[in-house]
Amino acid sequence: xxxxxxxxxxxxxxxxxxxxxxxxxxxxxxxxxxxxxxxxxxxxxxxxxxxxxxxxxxxxxxxxxxxxxxxxxxxxxxxxxxxxxxxxxxxxxxxxxxxxxxxxxxxxxxxxxxxxxxxxxxxxxxxxxxxxxxxxxxxxxxxxxxxxxxxxxxxxxxxxxxxxxxxxxxxxxxxxxxxxxxxxxxxxxxxxxxxxxxxxxxxxxxxxxxxxxxxxxxxxxxxxxxxxxxxxxxxxxxxxxxxxxxxxxxxxxxxxxxxxxxxxxxxxxxxxxxxxxxxxxxxxxxxxxxxxxxxxxxxxxxxxxxxxxxxxxxxxxxxxxxxxxxxxxxxxxxxxxxxxxxxxxxxxxxxxxxxxxxxxxxxxxxxxxxxxxxxxxxxxxxxxxxxxxxxxxxxxxxxxxxxxxxxxxxxxxxxxxxxxxxxxxxxxxxxxxxxxxxxxxxxxxxxxxxxxxxxxxxxxxxxxxxxxxxxxxxxxxxxxxxxxxx
Amino acid sequence: xxxxxxxxxxxxxxxxxxxxxxxxxxxxxxxxxxxxxxxxxxxxxxxxxxxxxxxxxxxxxxxxxxxxxxxxxxxxxxxxxxxxxxxxxxxxxxxxxxxxxxxxxxxxxxxxxxxxxxxxxxxxxxxxxxxxxxxxxxxxxxxxxxxxxxxxxxxxxxxxxxxxxxxxxxxxxxxxxxxxxxxxxxxxxxxxxxxxxxxxxxxxxxxxxxxxxxxxxxxxxxxxxxxxxxxxxxxxxxxxxxxxxxxxxxxxxxxxxxxxxxxxxxxxxxxxxxxxxxxxxxxxxxxxxxxxxxxxxxxxxxxxxxxxxxxxxxxxxxxxxxxxxxxxxxxxxxxxxxxxxxxxxxxxxxxxxxxxxxxxxxxxxxxxxxxxxxxxxxxxxxxxxxxxxxxxxxxxxxxxxxxxxxxxxxxxxxxxxxxxxxxxxxxxxxxxxxxxxxxxxxxxxxxxxx
Numbered sequence: 002x003x004x005x006x007x008x009x010x011x012x013x014x015x016x017x018x019x020x021x022x023x024x025x026x027x028x029x030x031x032x033x034x035x036x037x038x039x040x041x042x043x044x045x046x047x048x049x050x051x052x053x054x055x056x057x058x059x060x061x062x063x064x065x066x067x068x069x070x071x072x073x074x075x076x077x078x079x080x081x082x083x084x085x086x087x088x089x090x091x092x093x094x095x096x097x098x099x100x101x102x103x104x105x106x107x108x109x110x111x112x113x114x115x116x117x118x119x120x121x122x123x124x125x126x127x128x129x130x131x132x133x134x135x136x137x138x139x140x141x142x143x144x145x146x147x148x149x150x151x152x153x154x155x156x157x158x159x160x161x162x163x164x165x166x167x168x169x170x171x172x173x174x175x176x177x178x179x180x181x182x183x184x185x186x187x188x189x190x191x192x193x194x195x196x197x198x199x200x201x202x203x204x205x206x207x208x209x210x211x212x213x214x215x216x217x218x219x220x221x222x223x224x225x226x227x228x229x230x231x232x233x234x235x236x237x238x239x240x241x242x243x244x245x246x247x248x249x250x251x252x253x254x255x256x257x258x259x260x261x262x263x264x265x266x267x268x269x270x271x272x273x274x275x276x277x278x279x280x281x282x283x284x285x286x287x288x289x290x291x292x293x294x295x296x297x298x299x300x301x302x303x304x305x306x307x308x309x310x311x312x313x314x315x316x317x318x319x320x321x322x323x324x325x326x327x328x329x330x331x332x333x334x335x336x337x338x339x340x341x342x343x344x345x346x347x348x349x350x351x352x353x354x355x356x357x358x359x360x361x362x363x364x365x366x367x368x369x370x371x372x373x374x375x376x377x378x379x380x381x382x383x384x385x386x387x388x389x390x391x392x393x394x395x396x397x398x399x400x401x402x403x404x405x406x407x408x409x410x411x412x413x414x415x416x417x418x419x420x421x422x423x424x425x426x427x428x429x430x431x432x433x434x435x436x437x438x439x440x441x442x443x444x445x446x447x448x449x450x451x452x453x454x455x456x457x458x459x460x461x462x463x464x465x466x467x468x469x470x471x472x473x474x475x476x477x478x479x480x481x482x483x484x485x486x487x
Numbered sequence: 488x489x490x491x492x493x494x495x496x497x498x499x500x501x502x503x504x505x506x507x508x509x510x511x512x513x514x515x516x517x518x519x520x521x522x523x524x525x526x527x528x529x530x531x532x533x534x535x536x537x538x539x540x541x542x543x544x545x546x547x548x549x550x551x552x553x554x555x556x557x558x559x560x561x562x563x564x565x566x567x568x569x570x571x572x573x574x575x576x577x578x579x580x581x582x583x584x585x586x587x588x589x590x591x592x593x594x595x596x597x598x599x600x601x602x603x604x605x606x607x608x609x610x611x612x613x614x615x616x617x618x619x620x621x622x623x624x625x626x627x628x629x630x631x632x633x634x635x636x637x638x639x640x641x642x643x644x645x646x647x648x649x650x651x652x653x654x655x656x657x658x659x660x661x662x663x664x665x666x667x668x669x670x671x672x673x674x675x676x677x678x679x680x681x682x683x684x685x686x687x688x689x690x691x692x693x694x695x696x697x698x699x700x701x702x703x704x705x706x707x708x709x710x711x712x713x714x715x716x717x718x719x720x721x722x723x724x725x726x727x728x729x730x731x732x733x734x735x736x737x738x739x740x741x742x743x744x745x746x747x748x749x750x751x752x753x754x755x756x757x758x759x760x761x762x763x764x765x766x767x768x769x770x771x772x773x774x775x776x777x778x779x780x781x782x783x784x785x786x787x788x789x790x791x792x793x794x795x796x797x798x799x800x801x802x803x804x805x806x807x808x809x810x811x812x813x814x815x816x817x818x819x820x821x822x823x824x825x826x827x828x829x830x831x832x833x834x835x836x837x838x839x840x841x842x843x844x845x846x847x848x849x850x851x852x853x854x855x856x857x858x859x860x861x862x863x864x865x866x867x868x869x870x871x872x873x874x875x876x877x878x879x880x881x882x883x884x885x886x887x888x889x890x891x892x893x894x895x896x897x898x899x900x901x902x903x904x905x906x907x908x909x910x911x912x913x914x915x916x917x918x919x920x921x922x923x924x925x926x927x928x929x930x931x932x933x934x935x936x937x
Binding site for chain 2: 035036037038040041042043044045046047048049050051053061062063064065066067068069078081082084085086088089091092093094095121122123126130143144146180182185186187265266267268269270271273276357358359361393394395396397398399400402403405407425427429431460461480483484485486
C-alpha cells in the first residue's frame with residue numbers, strides 16, 4: 002500500500018496544479034532500552050507511519066504531512082501541500098528551479114546479519130545490566146548507565162518525474178557510561194563513544210562487536226582515576242585526537258560548513274551560515290596537504306548513518322571530494338542549490354528525519370581518508386603533546402570559524418611515550434588554521450566509521466544520523482585548556 | 488481551494504482512550520494520546536523558501552505486569568494496530584526484572600484549569616503567515632537588508648487515562664515568530680512565542696532585529712576577558728535553562744546535579760529567586776505530569792539559596808519527600824524536572840543597565856551552548872546576532888562575537904541588576920519567564936572572526 006498512497010499523492014498534487022511533486026511514505030520502528038545503577042530505565046518501542054508530500058506550485062514550495070493514510074486523508078494532504086505552495090508564492094522572488102535528474106525504479110536494503118527486533122529483549126537488558134554491574138564494582142563509581150537503541154526505517158519515494166524507490170534501513174547502537182562524583186568534581190568515561198555510544202547501519206551483530214562487559218571495568222577505573230589526574234595545562238600544544246573525537250571535529254568544522262543551503266543563507270535564522278562562501282570553492286587551502294575528506298553515501302564507504310542508495314529527493318548516493326590534498330573542492334548540494342555552484346547534478350544529500358519532515362541538505366558520511374602512520378609510531382614520533390580521547394563537550398560559532406571541544410580524558414605524551422593521565426582536556430581554534438596544522442594521520446587499520454545519531458538542523462528541527470570515518474591524527478600548535486581557564 | 492487553517496486535530500480522545508484500555512488485560516494500563524497540528528512558514532533571502540504543515544496523532548500505552556512496566560507507542564489507530572501495541576507493551580514488561588520502585592498508577596485527580604487555547608492561533612492560515620512574512624521581507628528590502636526567519640502556528644491536544652480511573656485532558660495553541668536581519672558584516676535578531684498569535688507583532692520584531700543589525704555594522708574586535716555584561720532575556724534564558732535538570736530529585740540522588748551537597752546553602756546572589764510555576768500567566772504547558780499528577784508551584788531558589796527540588800512519585804518515596812507533579816512519563820531513568828521556570832525579576836530596564844555601565848558588553852543572543860563542567864556548571868558558547876560595546880553609559884557600536892566559558896553559579900552570584908521578567912524565547916532552552924541581567928565579570932575567553 003505504501004506505493005499506492007505515494008502515487009495517489011502525486012496524482013492529486015498534479016491535478017491541483019503542482020508542476021513537480023514527490024512523496025515519501027515512511028514506516029519507522031524504534032526500540033530503546035536503558036539501564037541505570039542496576040535497574041531498567043527506559044524500556045519502550047514505538048512505530049510511526051505517514052506520508053509527506055512536497056510540491057512546487059505557482060513557482061514556490063509547499064509541503065504537507067499526515068498520518069491519515071486513507072484516500073481522503075492523502076488527497077487532502079496533497080491538496081494542502083499545493084495550497085501552501087500557492088501561499089508561499091505571495092512572498093517569492095523567482096520561481097524554484099532544480100537541476101535535472103533521471104527517474105529510478107529500485108529497491109534497496111542495507112545488509113545486516115541479525116534483526117535486532119528479533120533478538121529477545123531480555124538478552125539486550127541482560128547485556129546492559131552485566132556491563133552496569135562491572136562498572137559499579139569499581140569503588141568510586143556513583144552512576145552506571147547503559148543504552149541500546151534500534152531503528153528500522155522503511156520508506157517509499159515516488160516523484161512526478163517517474164521515480165519509485167523502496168528502501169529499508171536497519172540501524173543499531175549502544176554505549177555505556179561510568180560517572181563518579183567526588184569532592185567538587187564530576188568525571189565520566191564512556192564506551193565505545195560518548196552521548197549514546199556507537200551507531201551504524203547494521204543489525205545486532207554490531208552490538209556484539211563492542212564487548213560492553215569486557216570494557217566496563219576499564220572505563221570505570223579510568224573515570225575514578227580522573228579525580229586525581231593532572232589538570233590540562235593552558236597554552237599552545239601539539240595534540241593527538243582519537244578517531245571518535247576527530248569524527249566530531251570533522252562533523253562540526255567540515256560537515257556543517259559545506260552544507261550549501263547554509264552557505265546560501267537558507268539557515269541564517271537558526272543553524273546559521275558558513276564561512277565557506279562560494280568564492281572559496283577550489284581556492285581555499287582548507288587543510289594541510291595530507292588532509293583528504295569525502296562526502297560518501299555509498300555502501301562501499303561503509304555502513305554509516307549517512308549510507309543509503311538514494312537520497313530523499315530520488316538522487317543516487319554519491320561520493321563527493323570535499324577536501325583534496327588540503328584544497329576545498331566540494332559542497333553538499335541538492336537539486337535546488339547545485340546550479341548555484343555551476344554543478345549540473347545534485348550531490349544527493351537531501352534527507353529527512355521522518356515522513357512529517359521536509360527533506361533538506363544533510364551530511365552523509367563525511368570522512369577523512371586514512372593516512373600512513375601506525376598509531377604506535379605516531380606516539381613515538383611526538384616529543385611533547387596531549388592525546389585526547391572521547392568527546393565531552395562541543396561548540397562552534399554560527400559561521401563555523403571558532404570551535405571549542407573538551408574530551409573525557411587525556412594523556413600526556415613526553416619523549417615519544419604515553420605518560421600521565423590528564424583531566425578536563427580541552428582545545429579551541431579557528432577551523433582552517435586547525436586543519437592546516439594537521440601533520441600526521443593514522444592508517445586504515447585505526448580508521449573507524451563513527452555514527453553521530455543526534456545532528457540537529459532545520460525548523461522544525463530534525464535530528465539526523467551522520468557518519469564520520471576517521472583515524473587518530475596529530476595537530477601542531479593548538480590552544481589547549483581555555484575551557485577551564487580562570 | 489483555500490489553504491486550510493492549522494485547526495485542531497479531529498480525534499475523539501475519550502473514545503480512543505477507552506478502546507485502548509479495553510484491549511489490555513495487564514494488571515494496570517495507562518494510555519497517553521497526543522495530537523499535533525502544526526504549520527511553519529520559513530523565509531530567507533527575503534523570500535519564503537520552505538513552507539510546511541503536519542497533522543499527527545500518537546498513542547502511547549504503558550502497562551504494569553507483576554511489578555514490571557514498559558511502554559509501546561504507535562500512530563496507527565486501527566483496532567489491530569492498537570491491539571498489537573498493547574501486546575508489545577505487555578511483552579516488553581514481562582521480559583525484564585521486577586522494578587522495586589514501581590508504584591501503583593494514580594487514581595482520579597483534580598486539575599487546576601488553565602486556558603491556553605486561542606482560536607485565532609488555531610485558525611491562522613498559510614496565507615496569513617505568508618502575508619506577514621511578505622511585509623517583513625519588504626521592510627528588509629527597503630532598508631537594503633536581508634531577512635530570514637520563521638512564522639509558526641499550531642495546536643497540541645493531549646489526553647491521559649488509566650485503568651484506575653484517571654482521566655486528564657489538555658489543549659493548547661502555539662505561535663512563534665523569529666527573525667534575523669542581515670547586513671554585509673552584521674546581523675540582528677528578535678523572537679517571540681505565545682499561545683495567542685494576536686500578541687505577536689512580526690513587524691515590530693523585524694524592526695528590533697533591523698536596528699540591531701544597523702547598530703552593529705563594522706564590528707570592532709576587543710580582547711577577550713572579564714567584562715561587565717548585560718544579557719538580554721533570550722541570552723539569560725539560554726544560560727539558566729541549563730540548570731533545569733539540576734533541580735530534579737533524581738539528579739541529586741544520582742550525584743550529577745550541581746546542587747548535590749549544596750541545598751540550603753547560599754550559592755547565588757540575594758537577588759536570585761526562582762520558582763517552577765506551570766500556572767504563571769506567561770507560562771505554557773500541561774498542568775499535570777507524566778503520571779497524571781497535578782503540577783505544584785515549587786520555590787526552587789529563595790534569595791540565593793537553593794531551597795527545594797522537584798520529585799516524581801518514586802523519587803519522592805526514595806528521598807522521603809512529597810511528589811511535586813514534575814515526573815516524566817514512565818518508564819524512564821531521569822525521574823523529573825521543573826519545566827516551567829519563573830525567575831523573580833527586578834525593576835531596572837536594559838536602558839538603565841546601559842546608562843550605569845562605564846565599560847561593558849550588551850549581548851542579544853547566545854549560540855551553541857554546551858556544558859563544560861557539570862558541577863561548577865561551566866558553560867561554553869558564542870554570542871550571536873547583535874553584540875555591542877558600551878562605553879560611558881552608551882552603546883557605541885558592534886563587536887566581533889565572543890566565545891564564553893562561564894560558570895552559571897558564579898554568574899548568578901554576580902548579578903548587579905535585574906529587569907522585569909518576561910516570557911523569553913531562545914534556541915537552546917524551552918521558553919521561560921526570565922529578566923534581563925547585568926552581570927559583573929562575565930568571562931569571554933576568545934574572539935571569533937566576525
